[in-house]
C-alpha cells in the first residue's frame with residue numbers, strides 16, 4: 536500500500552515536470568520571415584489571419600489549440616514538411632517551415648524568447664506547443 540502511494544506521488548511529480556516544459560524558442564526575426572512565407576504560400580487556403588481561411592483549418596485560436604496544445608512541435612513540422620502546401624509538399628525547405636511554425640506560435644500568443652526554433656524534427660520533438 537505504501538509503495539502504491541509512493542508510486543502515485545512520484546507520477547504526480549513527473550506530471551508536473553511535463554506540464555512545466557519550456558516555451559519553444561524563436562526570435563522575432565524568424566517569425567517575421569515566417570510571416571512572409573506564410574503570406575506567399577499558405578494564406579490562400581488558411582486565411583490572411585490564420586483563422587479566416589476558406590479552404591483549410593484555422594492555424595490559430597481555440598480550434599487550433601484544442602487540437603495542437605500539448606503535442607510536440609515535430610508533429611506540426613513534419614505535417615507541414617510532408618503535406619503543405621498540398622500542391623508541392625516540402626518545396627519550401629526545412630528552414631522555411633520552421634520559420635512559419637515560429638510565426639504560427641507567435642500568432643497563438645507565444646512570445647519570442649531564446650534562439651531560433653530549430654528546423655530539425657528530433658530537436659522539435661523535445662518542445663511542446665503551449666496551451
Ligand code: HEC
Nearest residue numbers: 573576577579580581590591592602611615619620621635
Ligand atoms: C491549397 C490549399 C492549402 C495551402 C496553400 C496550404 N494548406 Fe495547409 N492545409 C490544407 C488542407 C486542405 C488541410 C487539411 C484539411 C484541413 O485542415 O482543412 C491543411 C492542413 C494544414 C495543417 C494541419 C491543420 C490541423 O489543425 O489539422 C497545417 C499545420 C497546415 N495545413 C499548414 C500549412 C502551411 C504552413 C502552409 C504553407 C506552407 C499550408 N498549410 C498551405 C490546405 C492548404
